[in-house]
Amino acid sequence: MKRISVDIGGTFTDCFFVWDDKYIEAKALTTHHNLALGFNEALDIACRRAGLDRDQVLSEVDSVRYATTLGTNALIERKGPKVGAIVTHGFEDTIPLSRGRGYGEGLDPAMQQNLPAAKRPEPLVPRHLIRSVKERVNSAGKIVVPLDEDDVRKMVRELVDNGAEALVVSLTNSTENPEHELRILEIVLEEYPSHELGAIPVLLGHQVSGRKGEYVRATSTIVDAFLHEIMFHALSQLANNLRDSGYEKPMMVIHNSGGMAQMNSTDALQTIHSGPIAGVGAAEHLSNETGIGNVIATDMGGTSFDIGLVPAGGVKHYDFQPTIDRWLVSVPMVHLLTLGAGGGSIASYDRIHKGIKIGPESAGSNPGPACYDRGGLRPTVTDADLLLGYLDPNNYANGFIKLNPKRSIFAIEENLCDELDMDVIDVAKEIKRNVDEQMAIGIAKELRVRGYLPEDFTMLAYGGNGPLHACGIADHAGIKKILAPPFSSVFSACGAGNMKPLHIHERGAHVVLYNATNRSLYDKYDEFNAIVEELEAKGREDLVRQGFDPEDVRYRLEMDMRYGNQLVTTAVVFDITRMDGVGDVLHMIRTFSDIYQQRYGEGSQAPEAGIRVTTIRVASFVEGDVVKFESLDYAGERTEPIPVSYRDVHFVKEPKPINTPIFDATALTHEHRIVGPAIVTTENTTYLVEPGWRLEPTPQGAVWFLRD
Template identity: 60%
Template sequence: MKRIAVDIGGTFTDCFVCWGGRFIQSKALTTHQNLALGFNEALDEACAELNVDRRTVLSEVDSVRYATTLGTNALIERSGPRVGLLITQGFDSTVPLSRGRGYADGLPYSEARDLTRARRPEPLVSIPLIRHVRERVDYKGDVVMPLDEEATRRAIRELVDAGAQAIVVALVNSTDNPAHELRVLELFLQEYPAQMLGAVPMILSHQVVGRKGEYVRATSAIIDAMLHSTMYFAMTSLEQNLRDNGYSKPMLLVHNSGGMAQLNSTDALQTVHSGPVAGIHAAETLGQQGSVGNIICGDMGGTSFDIGIVAEGGHKHYDFNPVVDRWLVSVPMVHLVTLGAGGGSIARYDTVFQALQVGPQSAGSDPGPACYDRGGLKPTVTDADLLLGYLDPANYANGRIKLNVRRTKQALEEICDTLDCDAIEAARRIKLLADASMAAGLVRELNQRGYKPDNFVFLAYGGNGPLHACGIAAQGGFDRVLAPPYSSVFSASGGAGLNQMHIHEKNTTLAFYHKLLQTVFSDFPTFNAIVEELEDRGRRDLLRQGVRAEDVEHRLELDMRYGMQRMEIALVAPKLRIESQTDVLDMIQIMNDEFARRFGADTVSPESGIWVTAVRVVSFVRSDALRFDNMLPPARKLATPAPVTTRQCHFPGHDGAMETPVYDGAALEPGVVIEGPAIVNPGATTYLVEPGWRFESAAQGAVWFIKNA
């Protein structure tokens, strides 16, 4: 297996190269002005370790896979084009009203508790850029009112004249009959052909989302339109960089659904949060192969802390109506919670609450933390880690970034004056607050899903995960933490094992058991026709990308609920077709068992009716996956190697400095046990073993942090 997987984050660009039996991890600062520069730098570092030049590597790999937060950042910064909206007459206010509760979506927990003070987000589409068209399709897909084509042409011209740089068409019930949306596109191309200089893209909502719900379908298409040009130009420049360096195959983009596809088969919305999702996929693979049990993922990078859950056996959670930034959308996305807590999170004193705050603002890669000595003036979590003695100023990020302690002290002066403490105490408080914020996020996520922390292993990865693992675990109530193999670029390594995949779904209302009629579903042709249509769409998506028809596989999933409940769950069907009522009863039993397992036996109520609300087909082509050995610490223990040096370190809850041994990569030999406090720095990342914890090495460079009894 020869391939390259890249995760372009807000601070670092992570690169993972599979070269035969070797797996190389490397990093470079993200170059936001030209993403290709950071990619080339990270790849060159990996090539130097392989002793192979960049062109040779790119000409021989089978694929290059990109995951990026570019779309996420563009949405947060509102740096996309001005978007115009065409919607069915009478529904003009659907997006501005946002179901009357748009001010609540995407708020952090602390603000969501007091919605009276919540502020609505800045609209993605301003009211002057909304136009209606006269048409109507009913819920069955029948045309009630034909499209008024002349009025539609006028509306299109008005949007273009008003400065719309992208146009979204979101007509009512277009998921049941898209004829009017398709006709609007034809009229638009007649007026403004695609070959015109400065042509405006048009996004049809039914092609972005296959579910009912005018508001979430419209917001999904609007976000896709906002990110379209940003992603197109950035990704095509990356693809051109690959061409210039000898790579001739199509570039693959990681999707937030847990799959990937070529650039020409990717909606911009599908790239949001794709980097952290690749990490959750790697955790799923590790959970299936490594005998770890229940996993909660904590990806601590330079900008954010991303949380995901993988239940025992390697089953990750999905959101089918996730919130992106402040907007509810309707695309299948691996469940993910993002906190503004990372190594670059800025510490400040909040004069309103008269308390120290850490994040969500980040120093990013440019200028970066003050200690990077690149012009940053504000203290960050990384600055605190440096001052507490955890980081080696001369050997940070494999020695490529030299850290300046004097800059850190200067950046902390204002906080020290306000809190009336020295720099060490300020740094200790910053670390404690950052760890507490991330621990609270982990526990809150588990509690909301009915889990307990002591039943889960905390999987700590990302550039800063192993550095803060013990501190987060101590405050979250976790007794065991696993820093996985390739922990500093774990999300990038997840991209190396993804399958090419597309998900298509359709809203429906099918009574598998009708309470009033007391009948079991029997209209098998209707159900199977829906599945066949979705399979065909997924197959055509993959065939368009050059895969062989015989390699395409499908998985059928159903969203189901009981008649007396609104809560739906997604279930994998054992068969792709329903051929008898026995198949229906088998599916009902699967639903009953899953409800009982997740929510308790009292929630199981098939007598109230059982409804299928959505049919989903996952079409994919299997790819070679990374292999993980048994991750448990080996029974045979090795002698602790001699430390290479010692360092004075400061820990929360302990007065004064503690003499802390520092170990190199020899400590990663499976079976090595080290009692804290200790630091292990093999070069790629730093493992901090706090007092009261011990370090145990496992296979493939994995590390356990275990709390002493």
């Protein structure tokens, strides 16, 4: 296996390079003006470590995979084209009204409780760029009012004349019958052919989302259109860079569904959060390979702290109507909680609570934290870590970035010391305590709302800052075991290397598996199987178009199910893909009951209310080679390694600095045990072993943090 996997984050570009039996990790600063430059630098570092030439590598690798947060950042910064929308006559205000919930979606719980003070987000499609056309399809897919094509041409011209640079077509009930949406696309191409300068991208709602619900389908398509241009140009830039270096195969893009596809089979919406989700995929793979049980995946990078949940058995949680920024969308996405708490998160004074506030604003990679000495003037988490003695100013990021403690002192003194009436070290301790507590609260909430206890989970700490803050976070959250996985500083990039080519297609459905009124079971097997076959055909077509053999395509059937008229639905994965008789119906009901019981407790099932299916979903994928994780157990003798130096280090719970042993990467072998307090500095990350913890490496390079 020869593979390059890249995770382009807000601060660093991570590269995980597989060359036969060699696994190599490398990092470089993200170059936002041209992502290819940061990629080239990270790959050059990896190639030097492998003793290979970059052109040789790119001509021989089997694939290059990208995960990126570019779309996320573009949406936050509102960097996108003017989008025009075409809807069904009478539904012109569906998008602006946003179901009456636009004030609250995407806000934190505190702001949702204070809705009178909340503001609607700036619309991606202003009201003057929304037009309606005369047509109507009913809920059964029957055309009630034929499409008025002259009206369509008039509305399209009005939108273009008003400056629309992308068009969204989202008609009522188009998931049941897309005929009118497809005809509007043809009309637009007739008016503005793709080969002419005035051509603009056109996105159809039923192709972006197969679910019912006009508003959510429309917002999904609008977000996709808004990000289309920037993602197209950025990914094309990366693809052209690869071709210029001799790589001739299609570039693969990681999707937030937990899979990947070629760029020509990727929607911009599918790239949102794809980097962190690749890390959750790696956590799932590690859980399956090593049997470590329940895992809470935590990725602390330079810009954010991402939390993903992987219960025992490696089953991920999905959001099927997630909120992206301030917009509710309808796209299957691996569930992820993101907090604005990374190494580059800015610490500011909160005048209301008279304390320190961490994030969500970040210094990014340019100018970066104050200690980067690149013009940053505001204190960050990394500045606090440096002054507390956790970081080596001459050996940060493998020595590529020299840290300047004087800049950190200046930034904290200028912005926080006077306000808090504290000295620099005490402020730095407060920053460390605050950010650890903030991340721990996020973890505990994520677990408890799903009925789990933190002490039953192993915390997976990765990302450039994960092993540095892991002990502090675990202390606040009540977690007893931490694992810094193999390749922890580039673990999300490692996860991108394990992704399968995968497409998810879904369709809203009304299937009553058990009718409580007449006590009957569902018996329309051909109708159900026809829907599944249609979804399988779409997935197979996607994968065959990318060059895969149809015989290699595998399918997974999933359904959203609920008891009676419950508002909450449960996603259920089945080990069968067809319904051929009463036995299959009962098997589906039993599977749903078992999963419901595991999630909500024995006795919570309510079959007497009826059992309904609201969505049928098929995941189509192709299996491939993956990175192998070895056992995390070691029963042999362990000894204390010899420190390379000592320095005074400040810990949050200790009133005075402690003369702390410092180790290098040679200490991270499975024959060693390191008892805290201690620090291990490696090329790509720093392991902080706080008092009361010990560190035990494993043979493949993973590291356990265990309580003494």
